[in-house]
Amino acid sequence: MIKKKILAGMLSAVLVLTTNVGFASADTDKFTDINGHWGQSIINEAASLGIVGGYPEGNFLPDNLMKREEFYKLIVNVLTVKPDTSNTAVSFKDVDPIEWYVPTIKTAVAAGITKGYEDGAFGVGQMISRQEAAKVVASVISTDNLDTSKNASTAKDAAIIGEWALPYVNVMFQKGYMQGDNEGNFRPTMALTRAEAATLLLNVKKKETVIKGPAGVTPAPEITTPTGTAGCQRAHSVTAGAFTVGTGTAKDPYEVSTEAQLNHIRVHMSEGGYYKLTKDIKITSDFATMVSNTSTSAPNWSEGNFEPIGTEGNPFVGNFDGNSHSISGLNITGTVKGSTELGNIAGYAGLFGYVDSKSTIDGLTIEKSTITGSAYVGGIAGYSKGSITNCVLGESSSVTGQINTGGIVGYSKQRLKSNINKGAVEGTNTNTGGVVGTIDVEGDALYGCVNKGTVKGKSKIGGVVGFIAASSATVNIEKCSNAGKVSSSVNFAGGVAGQVDGSAYGVYITDCYNTGELSGEGINGGIIGYAMGSKTKISDCYNTGEINGKNSGGIVGSNEGDIEKCYNKGKIIADTEAGGIVAYQNTGEGHIQKCYNDGNVTANSNAGGIAGLSKDKIFNCYNTGNIKATDTAGGLVGLNYAPIQRSYNAGVIKGSNGIGSLTGRNRAKLTNCFWLTATGETDIGYEDSGSSKNIVMRLSKEQLSGQVKVKLDDGFQLLTNYLNNKDTSKVWEYTYRIEEAASSESASVISDGGGIVPPISISTTDEKGNVISSSDLNSGYIYPSLIDLKR
Structure with missing residues (x-):
């Protein structure tokens, strides 16, 4: 892939230091990549003096970070007095005796320059930080003629200079070999580049007459841990995005404060590092990539300004702490060849494209951003096997996909907790949710997630989740809610979930509610569009929003499970089958109990206070809402095929044909059921074969x-x-x-x-x-x- 734009540049500062480890000839004519670089003349001079060299390919790589063994090689190059190493043994636990750097480390040990880390490691492969480099250089030069009016205390970040390094950093300030950047920071933990190392060591070589180690003196360990203190902990070309604070650990995460550093995470995305956002970030540059015309599989993200971090083949492995900050200005959209069924639109679209199971993302808000893709599309992540908590898609943001589209994540394989969508989410096909398109987990799946934005799509559209199935174990959805507008063009829109499947194992939906408006051409429910399977259990939920569709229910559109202790106060409107609790109660092992309706229910046919059409048990329920239908309207059920027990109606029933204060049309037994005199003329509109009554009474x-x-x-x-x-x-x-x-x-x-x-x-x-x-x-x-x- 070729970058459309690359933020070249450094933290301006003569932060000094850079290295060579190429070990090729220092013939400056071979350096093909330094023309126009700020260190061009310095690098050429340092090469001519044998301090640095290039790589066999003819490159110098001036902006590459330098490892510890590479920097020590340069120090050995500038020594004017080199010790005898014939009797020097190297016992560092991470030093391979056959590697190229062994003679360098032997010389450094014999010269008394290094003792490594306290744990017995030298630190092979780790980036050398500015304060570590200061200690090494200060150990081989004279401390005469110091300008004592200068010291490291003048740096704004002097407090984070290691106690072990401070005397050496002071020497470097007083000698004039190192200083702060344009902002007044020394940045002690920042890694060095090859160009910076060349600058430092050329100055030392030209100004110092004697450069030698304190042989005979046992040096103290450089720092207390073998992890290093540089920003980035692996070698790569440095841009303005290189991390300058933190080491990527849980206790010392990489600090992300610029858009370039956000983009830079992809360089480290497989390392399992820790990242912390330290300020709000707005994307103003173009970090998107394009692919060559010959590529047939790699996505081309050049239509947007940012490429998702992580792919299915190379997922993001790490821990990202949004720290209650926001990222805005994202425009993520891409194409891919050979995907005609999805319109050649790239999938796995989001700030993070694919998140590994070892990863966490917390406390992040996406504002004023646009994210578009085919399958697996989300504001925070397209596809996630990791934990995503306390994240928000802002109200000026939009997420558009085809399959598995969500405001926070398109497809999740781990529990989602306390995530909020305020933006616009659209799925042109199936499985679209304000928070997540599809979630596939065992046990606790969704807790405290909220939708406040608009959600629309074709089928299985939910304010919180589009689709969830209990395929291998029970699944729980708890304390989730919707206050936004949710609509479907084909079927199954729900305030909380479009469709849940409790056929194999239980799906438990508890303490959820909807206050938003639902509309669509198919079956809609205030909490669930389609509650599939007899093992689905819905309890302690309520709806106050208006539900409008072909078939509409205050709690569930089409129900095959149990509904208990739920109520509706919203207006329910449908073509056929409108119910205060369910539109369509299917035949199965489920039932409706301890529920009531206080909202007005209207349909052309089959309208009921509890169910529009019922084929399963209803008991301990009541209705106080007004029910209206041209054909078949009942205070409890419009068209009834199953027993109803211990229930009553106190709402007014209106219509033309088959109008009853309890059921509009009845084919089952009613027991201990009561209706208020003023609600209608009769208890049952039409009585068909199978209809019977036991203690059914009109009451004042x-x-x-x-x-x-x-x-x-x-x-x-x-x-x-x-x-x-x-x-x-x-x-x-x-x-x-x-x-x-x-x-x-x-x-x-x-x-x-x-x-x-x-x-x-x-x-x-x-x-x-x-x-x-x-x-x-x-x-x-x-x-x-x-x-x-x-x-």
């Missing part, structure tokens, strides 16, 4: 509220007794305050401010019920409520 407002008891074969009882019938633990309660209870044994109980009115467990011969507090009678909810379910 006073009977439904418990002001008057209900009389059946076993005497007068409060309605809550019949609703709680056969439940081992009580499900129903009245929550209003009372002035006089229906039974003397509960007369002292006051609800809503210190207790509740317990169900009366005995029948009486008196129909007198509770006397409700006048304030609650006028303003409180007086009909039976579900225990532990918020109204």
